[in-house]
Amino acid sequence: xxxxxxxxDDQGVAPDGDARSYGESDDPQARDEEPTRIxxxxxxxxxxxxxxxxxxxxxxSYYARQTPAHLSVADPARRQRQRPWIIAVCxxxxxxxxxxVALVVIHPFAGPKTVKKSGPDCAxxxxxxxxxxxxxxxxxxxxxxxxxxxxxxSRTRFSTPAILHGVYKDAHDYMVNRSASLIxxxxxxxxGETQGAVKQTSDTEATVPAEIVMTSSRLGTFTxxxxxxxxxxxxxxxxxxxxxxxxxxxxxxTNDPNYTRLVHLFTADANRGTIFDRDGNALAxxxxxxxxxxxxxxxxxxxxxxxxxxxxLSRTPEQIKARYAGAAPGDTVPIRTVTAQLFSQIQNxxxxxxxxxxxxxxxxxxxxxxxxxxxxxxxYVSSVTADDLKNDTTHYYEDGDVVGRAGVEAWGEESLRAVxxxxxxxxxxxADGTLGSVVYTLASRQASAGQDIHTTISLKLQQAAMASxxxxxxxxxxxxxxxxxxxxxxxxxxxxxxxDPNDFAHSLDGIDAKLHPQLNCALQCADPTGSIFKIxxxxxxxxxxxxxxDIFTCTGTYQVPGEDHKRIDDLPTGHGSLTAPNAxxxxxxxxxxxxxxxxxxxxxxxxxxxxxxxxxxxxTGIVGVPDGVDAGGLVPDPQWLxxxxxxxxxxxxxxxxxxxxxxxxxTPAQVAMVxxxxxNNGIRMQPRLVTSVQSAGGTVVRSYPPKQLGKLPLSADxxxxxxxxxxxxxxxxxxxxxxxFKDLPxxxxxxxxxxxxxxxxxxxxxxxxxxxxxxxxxxxxxKIAIGALVEYxxxxxxxxxxxxxxxxxxxxNI
Numbered sequence: 001x002x003x004x005x006x007x008x009d010d011q012g013v014a015p016d017g018d019a020r021s022y023g024e025s026d027d028p029q030a031r032d033e034e035p036t037r038i039x040x041x042x043x044x045x046x047x048x049x050x051x052x053x054x055x056x057x058x059x060x061s062y063y064a065r066q067t068p069a070h071l072s073v074a075d076p077a078r079r080q081r082q083r084p085w086i087i088a089v090c091x092x093x094x095x096x097x098x099x100x101v102a103l104v105v106i107h108p109f110a111g112p113k114t115v116k117k118s119g120p121d122c123a124x125x126x127x128x129x130x131x132x133x134x135x136x137x138x139x140x141x142x143x144x145x146x147x148x149x150x151x152x153x154s155r156t157r158f159s160t161p162a163i164l165h166g167v168y169k170d171a172h173d174y175m176v177n178r179s180a181s182l183i184x185x186x187x188x189x190x191x192g193e194t195q196g197a198v199k200q201t202s203d204t205e206a207t208v209p210a211e212i213v214m215t216s217s218r219l220g221t222f223t224x225x226x227x228x229x230x231x232x233x234x235x236x237x238x239x240x241x242x243x244x245x246x247x248x249x250x251x252x253x254t255n256d257p258n259y260t261r262l263v264h265l266f267t268a269d270a271n272r273g274t275i276f277d278r279d280g281n282a283l284a285x286x287x288x289x290x291x292x293x294x295x296x297x298x299x300x301x302x303x304x305x306x307x308x309x310x311x312x313l314s315r316t317p318e319q320i321k322a323r324y325a326g327a328a329p330g331d332t333v334p335i336r337t338v339t340a341q342l343f344s345q346i347q348n349x350x351x352x353x354x355x356x357x358x359x360x361x362x363x364x365x366x367x368x369x370x371x372x373x374x375x376x377x378x379x380y381v382s383s384v385t386a387d388d389l390k391n392d393t394t395h396y397y398e399d400g401d402v403v404g405r406a407g408v409e410a411w412g413e414e415s416l417r418a419v420x421x422x423x424x425x426x427x428x429x430x431a432d433g434t435l436g437s438v439v440y441t442l443a444s445r446q447a448s449a450g451q452d453i454h455t456t457i458s459l460k461l462q463q464a465a466m467a468s469x470x471x472x473x474x475x476x477x478x479x480x481x482x483x484x485x486x487x488x489x490x491x492x493x494x495x496x497x498x499x500d501p502n503d504f505a506h507s508l509d510g511i512d513a514k515l516h517p518q519l520n521c522a523l524q525c526a527d528p529t530g531s532i533f534k535i536x537x538x539x540x541x542x543x544x545x546x547x548x549x550d551i552f553t554c555t556g557t558y559q560v561p562g563e564d565h566k567r568i569d570d571l572p573t574g575h576g577s578l579t580a581p582n583a584x585x586x587x588x589x590x591x592x593x594x595x596x597x598x599x600x601x602x603x604x605x606x607x608x609x610x611x612x613x614x615x616x617x618x619x620t621g622i623v624g625v626p627d628g629v630d631a632g633g634l635v636p637d638p639q640w641l642x643x644x645x646x647x648x649x650x651x652x653x654x655x656x657x658x659x660x661x662x663x664x665x666x667t668p669a670q671v672a673m674v675x676x677x678x679x680n681n682g683i684r685m686q687p688r689l690v691t692s693v694q695s696a697g698g699t700v701v702r703s704y705p706p707k708q709l710g711k712l713p714l715s716a717d718x719x720x721x722x723x724x725x726x727x728x729x730x731x732x733x734x735x736x737x738x739x740x741f742k743d744l745p746x747x748x749x750x751x752x753x754x755x756x757x758x759x760x761x762x763x764x765x766x767x768x769x770x771x772x773x774x775x776x777x778x779x780x781x782x783k784i785a786i787g788a789l790v791e792y793x794x795x796x797x798x799x800x801x802x803x804x805x806x807x808x809x810x811x812x813n814i
Contacts, residue, residue: 127198130237131208131228138245139191139212141183143176150175151231151238158241162258175241182246185265186424186443187218189395204232214443217395218265218422222443224248249426249440260429261439268421272366273450273696275378275408275416277457278489282369284378284409289365289506290343292336292350292358294320297329299357308353309335312346332359337506339367366402366505370459372498373466376479376520377457377689379407379626380501396420402505407520408690409501410626412453415693415701421447449696455624455689456489461810465494468806469790478764478790479521480803481669485676485769485782487706488685490622492786492807493669495521523625525789526633526665527763530755530796531587531736533611533660535674535767538725540610541580541595542718544602553577554590560597560655567593567655570754575734581721585728585735587752589659596658597651604649607657608637613713615673615684616666623704624689633670636663661756671753671767671787678726678749679769679782682712682719723749724775730768737766740801746812747772750804752796764790764799770808784811 122128130149137145157163159171168174183191196209212224226248229240243259244251250261275284292313299305306317313320313336324333338346350358366381368374381402389397396417397403404410423444428436465480475497482492497518519525542548556574557566567589569575575588583591599606611617617635634640636657638649656662669687677684686707693702714722726749729735736752749772753765769785788803808814 125198127200127206127208127230127237128195130230130239131195131198131210134228134239135193135195135210138179139193141180141191143179146179147172147175149239150241152233153231154239154241165258165260178243179246182243182263185263186214187216187265187422188214189217190215206230206237215395216424216443217398218267218420219424219443219445224442247426247442249442262427262429262435263442264425264427264435266423266425268423268447270418270421270447270449271364272381272418273412273416273452275412276452276454277374277459277462278455278491278691279459281459283374283455283457283459284366284368284501286364287367288340288362289337289367290340291334291361291363292338293332293334293361294324294357295330295332295359296324296327296357298355301356305353305357308349309358312349313338337365339369339502339506341369342502368501368505370463371500371502373463374457374459375407375498375501376493376495376522377407377455377462378501379409379411380405380499380504381409382504382507405504406626406629408453408455408624411624412451412690412693415451415453418450419445419448421445451701452694452696453624453690454692454694456484456491456691457493457689458491458811461492461807462494464806464810465492465788465803466496466498468803469494469496471802476790476793476799477518477521477525478788478793478800478803479523479525479668480786480788480807481522481667481672482784482786482807483672483676483685483687485680485685485785488676488687489691490624490687490689491784491811493520493522493689495519520625520629521789521791522668523620523622523629524631524667525791526631526667527757527789527791528662528664528755529660529666529671529765530753530763531589531592531659532666532671532674532751532753532765532767532796533657533664534584534587534592535678535722535726535751536611536614536616537592537595537599537607537658538580538584539614539712539714539718539722540599540607542721543610543714544599544606546580546595546598548579548581548718548721550579551577552580552583552591552594554583554588556590558590558593560593561651563652581725582728584725584751585732587729587736592658593655596654599658600651600654604638604654607654608635610713611635611657611664613710614677615709616664616670620667620669620673620687621709622669622687622689630669631667633666634663660753668787668789671765671789672785673787675726675749675751675767675769675787676782676785677712678719678722679772679785682714684709684711723773726750726769727772727775737797737801740797740805744805744808744814746770746808746814747774748808750801752801754795757792759792761792761794764793764796766796766800766804768804768808770812784808 122132134146134149137143137149155171158174164170164174168177192213194211194213198206198208200206208228208230210226210228212226213221214224215221224247226245228245230237231240239245242251247263250259250263252261271286274282277283292309294305306320309315309320310317315336320335323335324331327333350360354360368378368380381404384397384399384401384403388403389399394414404413404416409416424442425438426440426442427438430436461482465482469478469480478496480492480494481490483490495518499518554569554575556569556572558569559566569589570587574590575583575586578588578591580591580595596607612635616633618632619630622630636653641647641649641653653662657664673684673687686709688704688706690704692700692704694700712719727747729737729752730741730748730750732738737750741748741750748768748770750766750768753767755763755765757763765788767785767787769782771780771782773779784807786804786807788800790799790803793799
């Protein structure tokens with residue numbers, strides 16, 4: 001196989017009446033004194049109010065989950081339209097910079113498809129047509145088109161210096177770019193409009209009411225009722241435009257005749273949801289993190305600073321120096337963000353540098369308390385990319401957000417992210433251009449925490465599996481998967497080598513190539529299983545004419561019909577005379593080659609079909625992992641061989657499949673599910689990594705109950721024979737894993753596998769379930785079924801069986 005190693009916005013406000021700038025203000029009181037950079041909104045999210053400020057290593061906007069709102073129509077007899085944003089709106093930028101005010105940034109939102117409903121017939125009514133044209137342009141964010149419908153009188157009015165404030169050059173600039181700025185400030189991405197009936201008051205004056213329904217990524221859906229005044233000029237009806245046609249409360253001729261007031265969005269954010277194990281341990285959560293930063297101008301002893309930080313932060317001196325190279329003396333340059341647990345270990349070293357070029361701040365970030373041990377389960381988050389923003393059909397993400405990239409973090413992204421909130425206010429502008437008192441609240445939504453995800457993972461068993469997979473030589477790749485046979489609840493999903501998800505969540509300068517997330521071996525390492533497959537061969541034999549009492553003789557060699565050589569068993573002297581069930585424990589190749597050939601003579605599809613009935617050849621259907629992660633492996637059959645290799649099926653292919661070699665491949669999860677089905681009296685349960693998604697208050701939002709996938713095509717008698725045969729490997733002296741498990745006070749069914757890998761060392765496999773029922777006496781319900789793989793390592797009982805043993809000892813407190 002091939003490896004796939006795998007804000008507060010007190011930052012400068014334009015005197016145009018809107019929060020147009022997200023750059024740094026020249027007002028020292030409005031500047032942030034913490035080390036995180038203040039950058040345009042296209043690069044980062046608004047930050048908290050000054051009196052609430054803490055450094056957000058993962059910006060507060062990351063903690064959010066949007067609940068899409070449905071736009072309703074107040075009057076079904078009228079027409080409502082929702083038009084998509086035109087991408088070109090991103091070019092509508094205000095270019096004036098006054099008193100430290102930076103460039104306006106317009107977000108190119110892409111709305112839903114246009115929705116049309118019945119409405120007034122404008123045929124023959126020029127007033128209606130003019131209003132309709134204006135609303136069409138406005139709701140499509142075509143502000144240039146909207147301007148074309150404005151009257152000369154309004155253009156004259158909004159070209160006066162008192163309104164332009166020296167920011168806009170003329171009425172066109174004001175109407176087009178201020179409109180864009182207002183809508184952008186509200187984070188609106190769709191505008192629906194419902195046009196009312198024309199009321200004409202004279203030959204030259206008329207009004208048209210309209211309901212404007214806006215959908216905002218921060219505020220949800222809110223409605224503005226406007227009245228559009230129109231006048232007849234030179235025989236054409238035109239709109240008497242004012243900012244009040246966007247937000248009516250902006251029109252206040254008595255108290256604000258020159259439109260100095262601002263429209264400002266105060267953002268609010270909440271925590272991302274927590275991922276729990278089955279016992280309530282938090283596997284991923286938002287928690288306190290610490291950022292160690294350097295202020296170049298305060299460095300007193302650079303060589304000492306680099307040496308101390310290098311040792312404490314696991315960064316080379318060159319990497320650290322490169323971070324602040326070229327920065328201004330007074331800049332605060334973050335070097336690394338660490339969890340509170342790690343900070344407690346290094347704080348003495350880094351605290352000694354505070355005041356000598358180092359500063360430390362704390363904030364909130366994503367934390368994985370058990371790091372690499374649970375990485376295969378949790379996955380990780382990382383910063384959104386330009387492509388993420390471009391492809392975001394939910395209109396949720398902003399620059400600086402993070403998104404789940406693997407594991408439960410990715411699977412549950414839309415549940416885990418918090419509901420964004422905010423308050424859109426009209427505020428007075430102070431003389432220095434900063435925000436004044438709130439005049440009116442246009443819309444608001446409270447932020448709320450993301451939903452929590454409850455997994456089935458047992459932290460104790462997971463850590464035992466990871467510790468065993470790392471034993472002896474961490475260079476060996478492998479995976480382990482365990483579940484409850486009766487419920488399908490996944491107890492272990494372990495993979496090695498792995499990564500620490502904290503490194504991704506808190507990276508400030510990228511991730512070293514060696515830390516790139518690797519594949520989840522428990523679900524994605526699809527390899528030949530070797531003798532593990534003999535379980536299927538035995539089942540197929542019993543169901544197709546091989547009696548449990550039939551005696552086979554193993555002399556140590558076997559010649560497959562059509563081959564010109566004899567195959568040699570792992571025990572060249574032979575196992576003697578055995579039944580097929582009794583041959584499972586010592587794992588006699590000769591007998592299972594023989595059975596596979598006999599079945600092939602009856603029907604070449606018998607053995608492949610039985611393998612598929614056990615769940616091989618298709619994904620397990622596990623709940624709680626992203627699409628594409630659950631590998632299906634491969635069950636070759638005559639049709640597949642013809643289509644993919646252009647070859648005919650022969651007894652050689654059957655014999656190879658009979659002992660899990662050739663083109664056959666499977667994952668540890670699939671192997672575990674085979675044992676689980678045998679332990680559960682032939683019933684195959686869907687594996688579930690997640691049991692429920694719950695609100696922060698504990699209300700179950702979605703649940704994932706046990707689900708039966710199917711039943712093994714085995715008679716009750718043959719199933720009982722299979723269960724007894726599974727005891728042979730671990731409980732009889734001739735069993736291939738007897739030495740490993742003979743001291744374990746636990747009855748278990750098991751099977752070793754040693755598969756040729758094409759390299760010097762084979763793949764090591766082991767599968768088991770426990771407790772197993774005795775040969776005679778009352779049956780017991782198995783609590784756990786396990787599949788383990790250690791690639792390119794050694795034989796199954798020496799490399800994979802110890803992994804299973806470690807999990808069993810943890811499960812049964814041995």
